[in-house]
Amino acid sequence: MSERKPETGDDNQVDVVLQDYLNDLLVAATAQPASADSPPTVTELKTRPETSPKDARPVTYAEEPPPLSTLPRTLTVPDVETPQEDIATEVKTETPAETVTAFQTETVVDEPALTVKEQTETETPPLAVQPAPLNWRSVQGIECLIFKVAGLKLAIPLPLLGGVHNVADKVTPLFGQAAWSLGVWQGEDGKMTIIDSAKLIMPERNVSLADDGYSFFIQLDRSPWALACQEICDTVTLVYDSIKWRGETSKRPWLAGTVISEMCALVDVNGLMTLLEQNVRR
Amino acid sequence: MSAIAGNKAAEDPVLQWVTFRLENESYGINVMQVQEVLRYSEIAPVPGAPPYVLGIINLRGNVVTVIDTRLRFGLPTADTTDQTRIVIIEAENQVVGILVDAVAEVVYLRQSEIETTPNVGNEESAKFIQGVCHKNDELLILVDLEKLMTDEEWTEIQGL
Numbered sequence: 408m409s410e411r412k413p414e415t416g417d418d419n420q421v422d423v424v425l426q427d428y429l430n431d432l433l434v435a436a437t438a439q440p441a442s443a444d445s446p447p448t449v450t451e452l453k454t455r456p457e458t459s460p461k462d463a464r465p466v467t468y469a470e471e472p473p474p475l476s477t478l479p480r481t482l483t484v485p486d487v488e489t490p491q492e493d494i495a496t497e498v499k500t501e502t503p504a505e506t507v508t509a510f511q512t513e514t515v516v517d518e519p520a521l522t523v524k525e526q527t528e529t530e531t532p533p534l535a536v537q538p539a540p541l542n543w544r545s546v547q548g549i550e551c552l553i554f555k556v557a558g559l560k561l562a563i564p565l566p567l568l569g570g571v572h573n574v575a576d577k578v579t580p581l582f583g584q585a586a587w588s589l590g591v592w593q594g595e596d597g598k599m600t601i602i603d604s605a606k607l608i609m610p611e612r613n614v615s616l617a618d619d620g621y622s623f624f625i626q627l628d629r630s631p632w633a634l635a636c637q638e639i640c641d642t643v644t645l646v647y648d649s650i651k652w653r654g655e656t657s658k659r660p661w662l663a664g665t666v667i668s669e670m671c672a673l674v675d676v677n678g679l680m681t682l683l684e685q686n687v688r689r
Numbered sequence: 690m691s692a693i694a695g696n697k698a699a700e701d702p703v704l705q706w707v708t709f710r711l712e713n714e715s716y717g718i719n720v721m722q723v724q725e726v727l728r729y730s731e732i733a734p735v736p737g738a739p740p741y742v743l744g745i746i747n748l749r750g751n752v753v754t755v756i757d758t759r760l761r762f763g764l765p766t767a768d769t770t771d772q773t774r775i776v777i778i779e780a781e782n783q784v785v786g787i788l789v790d791a792v793a794e795v796v797y798l799r800q801s802e803i804e805t806t807p808n809v810g811n812e813e814s815a816k817f818i819q820g821v822c823h824k825n826d827e828l829l830i831l832v833d834l835e836k837l838m839t840d841e842e843w844t845e846i847q848g849l
Contacts, residue, residue: 576826580714581806581818583763583812583818584815591828598806598823631807686809
């Protein structure tokens, strides 16, 4: 990957100030509360790469983001399998041709595991299917879908996106569940537990998607978990240096880092799925 | 052929479930545990009874304790209507009544149709859920009546 030359002092200052501002914004929006319903904190990852603000590079768009009106009712992403070489990942739709949107993205999946091994050493049961790690250092970058939850923009890598489902049928609430569980939803491929993303990610704001409403479900890889969200924004291609990676002391296992140029949080899908699995009572 | 069919039935038995409604959701209980369904009648409160006990009714000379199902499930209270029913069930060798918003129907479900869901509950009531099943375009929540109360609570009810 080509490294960007250091920028001028003024540019550096602007970058640093902007990054600090975004970090503060995200911390304020997502600070961990001491609520009974809040998820437990997880041992932090040791292998998470760090980047300095100087290295931050602008986000590049792989192609024009699709207009919202053309978003398919359901997007599905095929499994990413080969971990050693470049593969092409295509997002397909199962809806009629008039709403078909296809995203072409090339991803390499040979990044050293940055996920849950260290987290699952204690009592956490292993996930049924562990998504392949992503190679964020690939030149092509990784395409991510940006969506909104209670005003907060979140990005999820397309290779780890199981599908985007339009909310058509109701979610059946189950009694006695955690506050961040909206209930069970019957999808085409089976049942999914729908997560109130606002309650899970920023419980201190007392925002509930059950009250505010939601329009889409973002399925996490091939898991039975899906995040409820209110708006799908667009897709962007992110490269390693465009992300301010989460520090080792972060208390938010669902957060991979912050995308400065988009002012959004990059979701750590593996970390989030581990967090959810840890909350399952068996 | 019939032997094969018999094996299949043994492997995947068909179970009957009585469905009832609470707070606009459908719940199912094993028909073998349901003795009868009664229209709502006055429930006599019992002083000193635990909060989940609404009171007692006289069922043909027998005293039956009625459980506040909404409270047990952590649902908000609601007024009784013409559809309100008391379902007389047998669980843990006891006969009790559970108050529900309405009784709907009896459905047939294959064992294989019943799915478990991740239990992310912080409350004890979450363990009452035996599974869920997609039926008639909605999710039916199947309730394990044996777990509706703890051993101590069943004993407490017996002593009322």
